[in-house]
Amino acid sequence: MRFGGLTALNKVTFSLPAGEIRAIIGPNGAGKSTFFNCVTGVLPPTGGRIVFSGEDITGLPPHRISKKAIARSYQITNILPGATVLENVRIAAQSRHHSWSLFRHHRAFGDLIDRARAVIQAVGLAGKEDELAANLSHGEQRHLEIGIALATEPKLLCLDEPTAGMSPAETQETMTLVRRIAKDLTILIVEHDMQVVMGLAQRITVLHYGEIIAEGPPAEIQRNPKVLEVYLKT
């Protein structure tokens, strides 16, 4: 992925099998955000292809990517602060099942509401359905963010630094949440918090200056001398 004269990602070849939880780590400027943005359609790559479930999705814009069942959470939360938790999730769920009928009353979408409630339950916000999103704590807002992504029924869920700005307790809750929802999903996480990474990931990909320098299960990565060198600059 080239930005003018700057090569942010250099021939990155990456494959993620279904059902895995994969973390992407790397020092500052390694290209993690750029990689994420390419996969989720925010940035079209300048070279190469991205294939998802056998389909070429290279360069598709975000709303089309969403229809392909890839969902993403953002670092700066994307929730609607003036809407309730239930409304936030319901709106996201609607994006998968909308019809163009103008005449159905919104309460007729009973199905949708049940689905939204299930998601709210899954992200641990049951009981806060009618709470305005703006009144939630930071941790709850990030969980709502994950809920919104979940409501679009993705097969691949991309989480961008899900525990940033959280207290240790909230971080633990987030880890529990991710483990709970991981059962039917493939998850890709960018994170800095090593505890979270080591605790959640089944495999880890390490990026450095736009290239993959290591890939493997956590124990292996922890012992990998190249990775240590990059992180400790020794």
Add this chain to the structure above:
Amino acid sequence: MAEQLLIQLLIGLSSGMILALVASGLTLIFGIMDVVNFAHGELFMLGAYMGTTVLVTTGSFWLALLGASVAIALLGAALQITTLRPLVGRDPLTTILATFGISLVLQNYALWQYGPVARKIQEPITSQFQFFHIQFPWYRIVIAILSAAIIGALWLFLKYGKYGIWIRATTQDRIMASAMGIPVPLVHTAVFAIGSAMAAASGVLFGPLVGVNHAMGLDWILKAFIVVVVGGMGNLGGSILASLFVSLLEAFASLWVSPAQAVIVSFVVLILTLLFRPTGLFVPTPK
């Protein structure tokens, strides 16, 4: 035909310079503190009124020019300290509303203080000169030169003056300017005062050409806003070039249509700029 073009050239250039004077203050203020000063036209208008008062007391046009500029500079500083400083860091919409509110207050104050009858400022030089087949007033040339001189002085101050560096640094990066010990709130107030003084000076200079009334600001301020956008918001050189550009276009356009219709030119330029080079005609488009 050639002489008509030359006449329009002269008109365009002289109007352009006055517009540049009004627009410079506006763009300076926006560039440094992201404030769209909707009260700028009222400062222009109050400057003209102040000018009439000083003129009546002292009989000197030049004292009126100086006195009005200083008085309005102080008014501007007071306004900034009381209404804009408390709004720093908030949604830009709040400053727009604040300056809009100030403009309403000032307009009505002028109406109350000076009454609805237009006043006159006598221009200091009434002679005219022969330019081709028309009599062209010297005064218009004088205003153009004075405006250029004021803008020139501002430019020199910004480039070489001790506090000019403070202003330029604060415009580029107010956080690092603060980290370097520059008293940013004070710089903001000073720039607002300078912008106000420039508006007031334009008001006094332009006063003799129209009549001094409480709505005189509106027409000019609209053009000034257009020119600030076309020249690149915050870009001093750009707003000067844009002022000349738009005024010349209008002047030439009024050869074919009536001057009232020629005003459309500035709006067309605005729309085209926003469509194709929204950061400003004379500003390189960021990639």
Add this chain to the structure above:
Amino acid sequence: MLTVEAIHTYYGKSHILHGVSLEVRPGEVVGLLGRNGVGKSTTLKTIMGLIHPTEGRIVFEGQPIARTAPHRLARLGIGYVPEDRRIFRLLTVMENLRTGLDRRGVTEERRNILLDKVYQSFPVLAERRYQAGGTLSGGEQQMLAIARAMMLEPKIILLDEPTEGLMPKMVAQIREIIGLLHRESVAILLVEQNVPLTLEVSDRIYIMEKGVVRHHAAAAALRSDDSVIHQYLGV
């Protein structure tokens, strides 16, 4: 000289600093290490008044400074060199330096002395003194950012990742400049990801993890046993 006591800082609702405490004594070089995103830069920004902490105290030379405006802190003697350098791109090198020189109580003579000193220590800046800041290379901009802060004649400089993105040759120059500042008894609070450099130049080191200081030791101790470093900075 500088004491930070249990500060909490938020970006909106995001709780970045969960009670950070540290101190810097006169003339010391103190390193602040930690992975990305743990709050090292936020700590410096909070000290410099660019963000206000919601809890905790910051004391500089006996004065509480937690909610003081940055320009007052600069005048009190705290210099700040941010992570992305942030030199004034449209000002010349000379003008960049002057933003720090134009203070009350500095005679013309003193200004010239300071300028000469900077040009001697940073010959590349002397060469480019009339060039616009934006035309300098990354390494040169870093030099300028540090030189500019030095114009304030500060008692302490907050340095945020000065070697990031620099070539090894420039990193060596940064090391020398830190040495120079140390010899002039200017204290330094150095945030870095470059562990070897930090171990080399620091007297004491704090290690942060997710918004708190987790470990604190003399650099000498960490040089001989770096297992702690591996624990908090490795994977």
